[in-house]
Amino acid sequence: MSAAGDVEAAAVQAISGDEDVVRVRQLVRTAAVAAKLSLVDQTKLVTAASELARNTLVYGGGGKAEVSHLDNGARRGIRIVFSDSGPGIPDVELALTDGYTSGGGLGLGLSGARRLVDEFELETAVGVGTTVSVTKWAR
Amino acid sequence: MALNAEQSERLNVLLTDRAEEISARWAEVAAAPLRGRLTVAEAARQTLDLQRQLQATLRAGATDVASDRSAELRAVLSEFSRGRARQGFTATETATTVLALKTAIYDVAGVEKGDEATLRDYVAWTSFIDELSLFTFESYTKARERIITEQNEQLLELSTPVVKLWEGVVSVPLVGTLDSARAQVVMERLLQALIDTGSPWAIIDITGVPAVDTQVAQHVLKTVMAARLMGAECIVSGIRPQIAQTIVALGIEFGDIVTKASLADALRHAIKMSGSELARSQRRAA
Numbered sequence: 001m002s003a004a005g006d007v008e009a010a011a012v013q014a015i016s017g018d019e020d021v022v023r024v025r026q027l028v029r030t031a032a033v034a035a036k037l038s039l040v041d042q043t044k045l046v047t048a049a050s051e052l053a054r055n056t057l058v059y060g061g062g063g064k065a066e067v068s069h070l071d072n073g074a075r076r077g078i079r080i081v082f083s084d085s086g087p088g089i090p091d092v093e094l095a096l097t098d099g100y101t102s103g104g105g106l107g108l109g110l111s112g113a114r115r116l117v118d119e120f121e122l123e124t125a126v127g128v129g130t131t132v133s134v135t136k137w138a139r
Numbered sequence: 140m141a142l143n144a145e146q147s148e149r150l151n152v153l154l155t156d157r158a159e160e161i162s163a164r165w166a167e168v169a170a171a172p173l174r175g176r177l178t179v180a181e182a183a184r185q186t187l188d189l190q191r192q193l194q195a196t197l198r199a200g201a202t203d204v205a206s207d208r209s210a211e212l213r214a215v216l217s218e219f220s221r222g223r224a225r226q227g228f229t230a231t232e233t234a235t236t237v238l239a240l241k242t243a244i245y246d247v248a249g250v251e252k253g254d255e256a257t258l259r260d261y262v263a264w265t266s267f268i269d270e271l272s273l274f275t276f277e278s279y280t281k282a283r284e285r286i287i288t289e290q291n292e293q294l295l296e297l298s299t300p301v302v303k304l305w306e307g308v309v310s311v312p313l314v315g316t317l318d319s320a321r322a323q324v325v326m327e328r329l330l331q332a333l334i335d336t337g338s339p340w341a342i343i344d345i346t347g348v349p350a351v352d353t354q355v356a357q358h359v360l361k362t363v364m365a366a367r368l369m370g371a372e373c374i375v376s377g378i379r380p381q382i383a384q385t386i387v388a389l390g391i392e393f394g395d396i397v398t399k400a401s402l403a404d405a406l407r408h409a410i411k412m413s414g415s416e417l418a419r420s421q422r423r424a425a
Contacts, residue, residue, distance in 0.1 A: 051389075111390065112353060
């Protein structure tokens with residue numbers, strides 16, 4: 001048994017094209033099944049990963065996703081960290097507003113992804129890049 | 140490295156004078172690593188083709204693979220690589236067949252016991268054959284890429300059939316990943332099917348789509364809008380419980396678009412709606 005808060009080695013998937021978004025989804029689905037997330041939680045996490053991976057690709061100009069298994073002793077979970085070294089987000093509040101998009105999407109990707117997961121952290125600096133970390137715990 | 144004119148000429152003479160010995164040895168060496176998948180006779184036919192074209196090219200005075208005089212030789216090599224790629228041979232196996240000519244020449248020309256001049260010729264010839272084999276390798280890769288592109292296109296067609304479910308009801312079952320390219324194909328097919336069948340109802344079934352994210356939703360919404368512009372009404376079916384919860388959490392709104400859990404529900408709805416319209420118009424007519 002792993003100790004509380006133990007993080008196992010992360011699986012890394014580079015994101016540089018549309019097909020990588022599909023690979024991230026598959027990777028996350030496999031991890032979610034292994035962590036025994038319910039079907040609803042699996043679907044939510046996979047969908048959130050899909051949104052964030054596409055953001056990394058479209059707005060961040062590509063980057064990578066790291067998927068790791070968490071175990072805090074009581075519950076198991078999945079953490080995915082998306083990072084890019086793109087232009088960054090100048091106004092995080094605005095970017096997290098429903099319906100706001102700087103591209104041509106529905107403007108729900110980032111805000112929607114936040115609602116699909118249990119923990120959501122966003123670090124960004126203009127000109128440096130963006131890192132989004134999401135966690136979903138098994139119920 | 141290109142051959143000089145004399146080297147090219149001497150290779151041509153060797154290939155012509157000892158043609159049968161070389162072709163026999165070439166086929167033998169080429170077939171050896173492919174045993175069980177390619178008979179010696181088949182290998183012999185392929186190497187003979189290559190040998191004849193090589194002779195013709197050398198006779199025409201070609202000294203390297205890239206020149207205009209070698210155009211036909213390149214065509215024959217490409218054709219050979221394409222054939223091998225389609226038969227499922229690896230790039231190495233394909234290039235090795237060409238490289239086997241080196242062994243054949245080595246054995247037939249007696250290079251081992253030859254003088255210094257023979258040795259020098261042999262070195263020049265082998266680097267020429269290396270060029271041929273590199274060209275084969277490249278053609279092979281191109282052929283494989285083309286096969287992959289073709290398969291992608293076939294898959295695109297396969298995965299987006301538009302079926303007529305009922306009089307006036309067409310359906311497109313979506314399976315797998317709905318990226319922009321596929322979404323475009325789906326929309327085109329569906330709109331064309333609406334025209335071709337004169338259907339007022341279209342059902343977009345997303346049972347086979349594992350994750351409905353905002354991109355998928357946006358594609359579906361656009362398709363529905365386009366169909367509406369043409370006077371057809373769309374039903375989105377295959378909304379499973381986990382998909383419904385995800386859509387709600389994401390905040391996607393389907394507005395006044397009719398959505399159903401199963402394709403059967405969607406079909407029933409379409410028939411009921413068109414049936415009631417029919418009944419109403421009949422009543423009016425009566």
